[in-house]
Amino acid sequence: MGKALVQPVSAAARPLGVGLDSGAVRARMVQKLAEQGIQDKTVLAAMGQVERHRFVESALANQAYEDTSLPIGLGQTISKPNVVARMIELLRLGTTGKLGRVLEIGTGCGYQAAVLSHVASEVYSIERLRGLHEKARENLRHFRLANVHLIFGDGMLGYPKGAPYAGIISAAGGDAVPQAWLDQLAVGGRLVAPTITPAGHQALVVMLKTEQGIERSVLEAVHFVPLKSGIA
Secondary structure (H helix, E strand, C coil): CCCCCCCCCCHHCCCCCCHHHHHHHHHHHHHHHHCCCCCHHHHHHHHCCHHHHHHHCHHHHHHCCCCCCCCECCCEEEHHHHHHHHHHHHHCCCCCCCCEEEEEECCCCCCHHHCCCCCCCEEEEECCCCHHHHHHHHHHHHHCCCCCEECCCHHHCCCCCCCCCCEEEEEEEEEECHHHHHHHHHEEEEECCCCCCCCEEEEEEEEEEEECEEEEEEEEEECCCCCCCCCC
16 A cells, blocks of 8 residues: 655645744734733733634634634633733733733633743643633643643632732633632732623723722723622
């Protein structure tokens, strides 16, 4: 029997942004983020280092570096690059150097955890959907990020074992920020999460924990998947 011939994929046939092209495409994405108002150089550098196309389905790889959210299965999405960069920039406000331990609520496909790994000393990321938890583990294996810890569990409870956290970031929005998150936030730490406003709209909320209590700022409107309890 003759050997089967494996045809190499021509450069023209490869999806844009995958493989050798991705560095240049990421650089353009970072340039666009800067033009959109992201100023934190540490965040921009992290966004430039993480290969977003590795976190989306291969059929969508040619859209990986566009400023758009994309489906990742189980009714969930990967957030737009601008939203990821904006939330991490808010988390780092006033920080020089790396953040300490960070808790991410909603691992999803693992992309934001990978970006966070470049700006924080340790990342604890919790996901309630087993299918996504396993997908994120598979996606992140390539990067060998020793400072990222993936947890399968109910994100509304936070993750007390890793507390206190210098920052908590949520990829899902509810009517209110769970008290468990605030309890696990270190004094001087920041929490960034989408929350339903009294007007019924979802907006980004930043909470700073001080010795005197919680300082709360409501920022721009956003659209995230709903925050849910339990595991599935």
